[in-house]
Amino acid sequence: MKKTTTIYMFLLCSLLGFSQERQITKADKNYDKYSFIKAIDIYERVAEKGFKSEEIFKKLGNAYYFNADYDNAAKWYGELHKLKDTEIESEYYFRYAQSLKAIKKYSEADAMMQKFRDSKTSDKRAELFSEQPEYLEYIKFQSGRYQIENFPANSEYSDFAPSFYERSLVFSSARDTGTFARFKHSWNDQPFLDLYGGPLDSDGPVQGIRKFSKELNSKYHESTTAFTKDGRTVYFTRNNSVGRKIKRDSLGVNKLKIYRATIVNGVWRDITELPFNGDDFSTAHPALSPDGRRLFFASDREGSLGQSDLYMVTINVDGTYGEPQNLGSSVNTEGRETFPFVSDRGNLYFASDGHPGLGGLDVFVVRADANSNGQFDVVNIGEPVNSSSDDFTFIINDGTGEGFFASNREGGVGSDDIYRLTEIAPVKNECRQKVKGTVTDRDTSEPLARVEVLVIDEENKIIERSVTDDTGIYIVTLDCTRDHFIRAVKPGYSTQETLVEATFEEEELTINFELEKDEVTADVGDDLAKILDLKPIYFSLNRSRIRDDAKIELAKVIAAMEKYPQLKIDVRSHTDSRASDDYNLRLSERRAKATVDYLVKNGIDLSRITGKGYGETQLVNECGNGVQCSSAQHQLNRRSEFVIIQ
The missing domain is CATH 2.60.40.10 (Immunoglobulins)
Known part of the structure; x- marks a missing residue:
């Protein structure tokens, strides 16, 4: 019976193992295509059956991390770090630290960042962590500069990427308000994004939310718009597609591109992709400078420092474009820098998880007056805009101090929500x-x-x-x-x-x-101990041995006598009143002799030193014969003095 059971269990385990391998293979295919929701379900089924794997824990952590579910990301990255005999790549220290920040475990996150720094010292994120160990205090200093409130038109889906358009607000949303079936993206199991908008009233709320444009919206993703001042041109982000067909790179991944359109008689026409897009990298999230002559965007193109960098390209008078320029290592890190916005004053706002923050993406600013010799002072704008969750797509009207941003923080209606903000005080470049x-x-x-x-x-x-x-x-x-x-x-x-x-x-x-003056004058009869600010040369009870603490003070006497060869001193040793007068006199003589011998042994000529014991005849307090005193009071009398005689 036992043998049969053993064979049955062996077959069952083999079948389970084969089943797990098939499930993992299927999950890998979904993961490689960035179909994270499907991958999560399969990987978790395998993990819950007790199957532990570095690869599975990494991919589960990543699947949640890139869907901004940091609680679950921390869980699976934590399992990864529990595995024994596993050499963990440095990036997983960073992602685990970010996930821990998102659930407000900052001390544990800092410990992971320390490991990240030790494993990758050349990384900009590691450098910033070393340079700003008190980053939480600095963020606290910048906090409280905005009031925020939830945007009343948020849906149960993702709403983000607000932008100003004339007297309206345009934003991206995954809400499904149409009458036809919508496609869902397997990355996060949400409908594809469209552009929505509505007019802003004088108090800021947006009225009459509806789809912004049937010409700009497609069956795939549209988001992050930037409009010219005259309102006639829009730049926006869309999946790389031709007509109704998605284009993929060599690995089968669909990338993002920036498109441009112009409005004619109320209709957006001439939708064209920008010439610096590419099929093998993403170019996304456009933002215009106040004069409309420069376009900022995020990209992971060749030459990027991290997972996505901020770039700038010049828009020429004839409508052509210059060469994209990376904003450099003072702004970009090996992490994610994305969602740029340039205010009317020229302040560059963006989201980053590479600069020290509260968790996930935080909003940072480079003030227009803080650029010096190509270097930028990047400042975290603090709470309440930033939180332990993802905070991004920040925009503000410098004239009114009113603006909007998006976050996936707790308390929202959907996965990403838009929040309205009012500036109370500007962010400071320095304290x-x-x-x-x-x-x-x-x-x-x-x-x-x-x-x-x-x-x-x-x-x-x-x-x-x-x-x-x-x-x-x-x-x-x-x-x-x-x-x-x-x-x-x-x-x-x-x-x-x-x-x-x-x-x-x-x-x-x-x-x-x-x-205190470096040089002091001394006369015959002065106590060298007072001049050199020496501690008293104390002795233990009934002892004349030079103690270790006394040797330190005697070294100062020796140094003074070496510096001034003509100096001669008289060593005067004393006892407390305990024991008989005769005994104390003999004890003090031994202490004086021990002190003189120590000085001679350490290089001072005997001709320059005299010594004498005074017993208990020169007490420094009232602790004479028969007087009750503490041990500490008696200790004050067991001493040696160094009186200048020449």
Whole structure:
């Protein structure tokens, strides 16, 4: 019976294994065609039967990741990282970190980003993580600059990519309002996207939502529109297709292209694709500069730094186009930079998961006044526009401060929802913090003029200099998103330095310095210990051995005597009052001798040192014979002094 059962189980396992292989093969085909919804279902069925595979966990994680279901992506990437003896590619550290951010597990996400940085130090995303370890504090500093509210016309499907058109709002939606059956895309099991729109009233809401144009809409995807100022020309994104037929690349994948159309008598005509499109890469999400002379877009064409980069192309007067130019590594990363928008002031907004953010895609801005020598200062615009979910397709009217963006955050109606926004305060390129204070002489408390005050960054570079005035006052300005050292320097005085940690607050700080003179004068009879600011040379109870803590202080005495060869000192050792007077006198003599011997042993000539024990005759407190004192009070009397005799 057992043998029969064993054979039955063997056959069953073999059949299950064969069945799993067939299911995986089928899932792979769907995955390779980016049919993620079908692939997820099949892969999960196999995984739930206990079949563990690096490939399956990667593809499940990716399928959810690229559908912005970060909760499930984190689950399967987590399973991938649990596998033993598996060499994980660096990109899966990054994707796992992004997924963890999306479910607000920031400390775990940072740990994954640390592993990503260690495995791929040359990656721009790794560099940015290293440069901005306090990215959450910086995002907090930028937050609260917008008020947002849900767009009342959102559907249960995906609504995103708003754009201004005359006095209307045009956006992309997967809603199915037609009377005919709609195709569904196997990537996310949603209907294909069409362009919709409606007029904006004076308060911002959009009225009378309807399909924007039967000429522009097709049975495939249309999204992300950009209109010229005169409203006569539109640039928009569509699947690569000819007529009603989809075109695919060499791997069977359909790409995106940008098309152009003009309006004649209320009808959009002359729909043509732009000449810099390609069948083997995507070109998408157009945005126009305020003067209409430059077109920005996203693409994964050859030469891109990451999964998608931002590009710019010049629109010539005769309607031709220049060569597309990559916006460079200060904007683009190895991740996704996409959905550009240029406001009337020339500020470039875009979505990215490569720059430090809250999770998924965040919205960033490069202000028009922040471009310096081809480098751009990229700023996360903070909450509430950004969240731990995907936030993207940001647009704003600089004149009114009103705008829109899309997000797949919780609380929405559909998978992607449009939100209306109102700007309360503009995003700042930098956090500037004033630091002021007074530099004084430590001994006299008098203000010190002409003290050089240096601001030094974490790489030990001097980034600002200031000099105190006649009243000892200095003023410097810091980037309050980074740690700095402030150093006070004046000849004849010891240099002082203090660390100012990043505060992410534009509040004025006061930091005062008290400088001590480098050189001090000494007379016969002065205690060298006080001049050198030595700690007392203490001894253990009933002991004359030089303790390790005393050796540190004696090293300073030795250094002073080496520097000043004419200096002679008298070592005076003392005890507390416990034990008899005679015993204490002999003990102090041994301590004086031990101190002198130590100095001689370390290179000081005996002719320069004398020593004597004073027992308990020179107590520093009231702890004499018969007086009850603590151990700490008695310790103060067990000491050696170094009195200058020449």
